[in-house]
Amino acid sequence: MSQLCLYFVFLLFISISLKVTSQDINAERDVLLDLKRQLGNPPSIQSWTSSSSPCDWPEINCTANSVTEVHLADKNITVPIPPTICGLKNLTLLDLAYNYIPGEFPPLYNCSKLQTLDLSQNYFVGSIPDQIDRLSTLVYLDVGANNFSGNIPPSIGRLSNLQTLYMYQNLFNGTFPKEIGNLSNLEVLGMAYNEFSPVRIPQGFGQLRKLRYLWMTRTNLIGQIPESFNNLSSLQHLDLSGNNLEGPIPGRLFSLNLTHVYLYHNKLSGEIPRPVEALNLVEIDLSMNTLTGSIPEEFGKLQYLDFLNLFSNRLTGGLPASIGFLPALRDFRVFRNNLTGVLPPEFGLHSKLEGFEVSQNQFSGQLPENLCAGGVLQGVVAHTNNLSGEVPKSLGNCRTLRTFQLHNNRFSGEIPQGLWTTFNLSTLMLSNNSFSGELPSELALNMSRVEISDNKFSGEIPATVASWTNLVVFQASNNLFSGRIPKEITALSSLTTLLLNGNDFSGELPSEIISWRQLTTLDLSNNKLSGEIPAAVGSLPNLLNLDLSENQFSGEIPLGIGNLRLTSLNLSSNKLVGxxxxxxxxxxxxxxxLNNADLCADDPILRLSDCNSELHESKGLSSRHISIILPFVILFSLAILVLSFFIVQDYRRKKRRQYLATWKLTSFQRLDFTEGKILSGLTNDNLIGSGGSGKVYRIIINPSNEYVAVKKIWNTKKLDYKLEKEFLAEVEILSSIRHSNIVKLLCCISSEDSKLLVYEYMENHSLDRWLHRNKKSSVSGSGSVYQTVLDWPTRLRIAVGAAQGLCYMHHECPTPIIHRDVKSSNILLDSEFKAKIADFGLAKMLTRHAGSHTMSVVAGSFGYFAPEYAYTTKVNAKVDVYSFGVVLLELVTGREANNIDQNMNLVEWAWHHFSEDKPITEILDPELRESSYLEDMIMVYKIGIMCTRASPSTRPSMKEVLHALRSCCPEDGQGAKKKITDIDMAPLLGSVTGTYLSSYKNSKKGFEEDDSVIFDV
Structure with missing residues (x-):
């Protein structure tokens, strides 16, 4: 009987427990359904229904039939998280990453069991709350890639259970607390990419004995690495790059069990301390510092060392021979130092070496014989040293080699035949050595750049040169080449640069050069070429630099050359006439x-005879063997000319003095020209552009054929108030900022009726000319037709460069700047297609911590307006982000911002295509669709989509855009490795739906709310 009673008691207990559990799960379902409602019933969680158990929903994990984990990452959530979620009493994990959640840090303090909280990649603003320590059970906290600002509160140091803390890429501009050192269980600390106030690394960080991963790139650190770091016995990954650290590296640091060390882009000084027993080191990066002394011999004991990066320091002495014996070494980079001695011959023999960069040092001796012994070598960069001897024959059999740079050394002998034709080689740079031999009959299929100037190569250019189909740059100046320039070379339709000057070529220049439609530079000077200059030279649409001097060309100059927009021209020392x-x-x-006796000009300013004078007529007739003019006629004409010359010159000098007296020059850079030089060049012949605020001239300033661009703001004595404001705005901004991706203002010259701004000259003009050349050339009637298709790597470099300029303006200027007129015509390109932001006439400076600035009028360019800009006068940095997004879409699609059809501009067209889930490849520029860079093009297309969102608060910052664009590049432009694990930009590039398209149609609504979200830059 007693056993039966116990059995019934047990059944009763089970029944009560099931009833209680059922009630609990039903209550948790109600909490989650209410959460779904408050989130706006997003389609991504439609499986949440009242007819099913939450434990069966994909986003929910349960333990003992109770909700413990909520996974809402990448669910397109666009509203704040309500505190009611803490009704889940057993909640231990909440993942809200990769959404678009606005507002301040969510009030989750009643989630008493929460251990994992991931808020990364959202749009949270404000500061981290002081009461953060109320989340006392947290083990994992990630608030990275948001817009948090201010200080990190000391209370965060009271989260005693915390093991992982990510706070990277926010807008923190205050300080971080030393109390972080109290987190005794912390294993991962990521605070990179924040512009904290200048701060030293707290000594207390040395107490983090369990710390394995420390990531503090670009956090404005100053001072020395503290000695307390010697106590970080668990450290595996150390990244302090991009700061202002100084002093020596702590001597015992290399005794830690590190697997990664990044200390580049600092200001460390002193010698590299000798590693003691750091045998587990895999990667060492101490690049871009001011380290001195020699490379320690003990580096050769690091048997697991995979990557050794010491470039851009002040290291001296030789390379330890033991480094050549390292069995795991893959990349070796010590360029830009003061290293001497010979390169260890063992390099490459004991490891699978991929990269070998030792350029810009003082190494001597020979190149190591076995660099490619492992069969995976991709690059040898050893230029600008004192290396000598012959190129090792083994490198001629290195099929993986992509770039080979030995220029500016003392090498001699012939190049191994196989090196010319090795399969993957694309860049061969051997200039300024003593190499000899002849050009090969074949060249590697992928070869795009051959530079062999200033050597002793001889013989003729082979007729098989026509097979070098991918060659873009061919520089062979100052060698011993002879014979004729073969007509087969005109088949190289991809050439942009051809330098054959300083050789012994003879005969005529082939007339078929019309196929050189991408050529920008042609230098055939100092040869023995004869015959007439082919008329086809005047039909090369992209030619910028032409030098045919020091030859024997005869006949007249083709008139078509005058239609080219040349930045330099030299036809001196020939036999030209007319x-x-x-x-x-x-x-x-x-x-x-110069030195063409029978050339004439209509303007006596040039040192040529007057085509309209009897003197020149006599010379012209004489050169054509028709008649001879009597000597006394010549003397009489000369006398008249001399007298007229002095009268005119005296008149011009008086007028010039009166004219110059009315002008005032204000310089912002060191100048090598006067205002007179600029004013004399304001002629229609030098006019290269015009716009709503004036005209732009290209003016030569010195005998070296250097140019400046001069913007004349107006040309009327009636003062225009609007143009005066534009002038003052541009001068104020450009005179105060310095950045390599922002056009440099040299000076301004003003008078009562005119304002001149003198800039550095950009040889390749503006981006829109290259992207939309065919449409413009058909209507412009100009001789400059931009037929060259910008390849994708060039377009991507332009995008990164422009983004760097805008990022500097928004995030790095002491007084942040909004451009307000970002467009492809305001992105200028220098001779290397480096992008620079120009035309700041509409820009406005914002004071730090100020809200939106209200403009009296809407300014900018149609097609690039942000939607909120058209309906309100509030301005923040997101208007530039939107406009830059339009530029990205132009780069990817090749289409103009407004020239789509009557109903849609480029942004609407791109969003419409995207919302219909059509293949993205259909929208790409047809001229690039067969490119091998489709994945990167699609990535940039998605970035453009993110930038052109209707709501300003959902657009990324320029800092985020720049980082995403750099992720499309193999390198960041400074030779640094791309660290994929640093920041996952998935939310910036991730999926978007057609719901955003509809917001454009209703874009008049809701922007007052969005405008309140101002980035504190």
Missing amino acids: RIPSQFDNLAYENSF
Whole structure:
């Protein structure tokens, strides 16, 4: 009977327990359904219904039939998280990453069992709350990639259970607390990419004895690495790059069991301490510092060392021979130091070496014989040293080699035949050595750049040169080449640069050069070429630099050359006759026609005879063997000319003095020209552009054929108030900022009726000319037709460069700047296609911590307006982000911002295509669809989509955009490795739905709310 009673009691207990559990799970389902409602019933969680158990929902994990984990990452959530979620009493994990959640840090303090909280990659703003320590059970906290600002509170040091703390890439501009050192269980600390106030690394960080991963890239650290770091016995990954650290590296640091060390882009000084027993080191990166002393011999004991990066320091002495014996060494980079001695011959023999960069040192001796012994070598960069001897024959059999750079050394002998044709080689740079031999009959299929100038190569250019189909740059100046320039070379339609000057070529220049439609630079000077200059030269649409001097060309100058927009021209020392093209009849080309006795010009300013004078008529007739003019006629004409010359010159000097007296020059850079030089160049022949606020001229400033661009703001004595404001705005901004991706303002010159801004000259003009050349050339009637298709790597470099300029303006200027007129025509390109932001006439400075600035009028360019800009006058940095997004879409699609159809501009068209889930490849520029870079193009297309979202608060910052664009590049432009694990930009590049398209149609609504979200830059 007693056993039966116990059995019934047990059944009763089970029944009660099941009833209680059922009630609990039903209550938790109600909490989650209420959460779904407050989140706006997003389609991504439609499986949450009242007819099913939460434990069966994909986003929910349960323990003992109770909800313990909620996974809402990447669910397109766009509203704040309500505190009611803490009704889940057993909640231990909440993942909200990769959404678009606005507002301040969510009030989750009643989630008493919460251990994992992931808020990363959202749009949270404000500061981390002081009461953060109320989440006392937290083990994992990630608030990375948000817009948090201010200080990190000391109370975070009271989260005693915390093992992982990520706070990277926010807008923190205060300090971080030393109390972080109290987190005795902390294993991972990531605070990178925050502009904290200048701060030293707290000594207390040395108490983090369990710390394995420390990531503090670009956090404005100063001072020395503290000695207390010697106590970080568990440390495996140390990244303090991009700061302002100084002093020596702590001597015992290398005794830690590190697997990664990144200390580049600092200001460390002193010698590298000798590693003691750091045998587990895998990667060492101490690049871009001011380290001195020699490379320690003990580096050769690091048997697991995979990557040794010491470039851009002040290291001296030789390389320890033991480094050549390292069995795991894959990349070795010590370029830009003061290292001497010979390169250890064992390099490559004991490991699978992939990269070998020792350039810009003082190494001597020979190149190691076995660099490619492992069969995976991709690059040898050893230029600018004192290396000598011959190139090892083994490198001729290295099929993996992609770049080979030995220029500026003392090498001699012939190049191994196999090196010319090795399969993957694309860059061969051997200039300024003593190499000899002849050009090969075949060249590697992928070869795009061959630079062999200033050597002793000889013989003729082979007729098989036509097979070098991918060659873009061919520089062979100052060698011993002879014979004719073969017509087969005109088949190289991809050439942009051809330098054959300083050789012994003879005969005529092939007339078929019309196929060189991408050529920008042609230098055939100092040879023995003869015959007439082919008329086809005047049909090369992209030619910028032409030098045919010191030859024996005869006949007249083709008139078509005058239609080219040349930045430099030299036809001196030939046998040319007749009239020069009228476009060159100005002082910008005064040294372009010297020593051609029978050339004439209509303007006596040039040092040529007057085509309209009897004197020149006599010379022209004489050269054509028709008649001879009597000597007394010549003397009489000369006398008249001399007298007229002095009268005119005296008049011009008086007028010039009166004219210059009315002008005032204000310089912002060191100048090598006067205002007179600029003013004399304001002629229609030098006019290269015009716009709503004035005209732009290209003016030569010195005998070296250097140019400046001059923007003339207006040309009327009636003062225009709007243009005066634009002028003052541009001068104020450009005179106060310095950045390599922002056009440099040299000076301004003003008078009562005109304002001149003098800039550095950008040889390749503006981006829109290259992207939209065919449409513009058909209507412009100009001789400059941009037929060259910008390849994708060039477009990507342009995008990164422009983004760097805008990022500097928004995030790095002492007074942040909004441009307000970002567009492809305001992105200028220098001779290397480096992008620079220009035209700041509409820009406005914002004071730090100020809200949106209200503009009296809406300014900018149609097609690039952010939607909120068209309906309100509030301005923040997101208007530039939107406009830059339009530029990215132009780069990817090749289409103009407004030229789609009557109903849609480029942004609407791109979003419409995206919302219909059509293949992205259909929208890409047809001229690039067959490119091998489709994945990167699609990535940039998605970045453009993110930038052009209707709501300003959902657009990324320029800092985020720049980081995402750099992730598309193999390198960041400074030779640093791309660290994929640093920041996952998935939310920036992730999926978006058609719901955003509809917001454009209703874009007049809700922008007052969005405008309140101002980035505190």
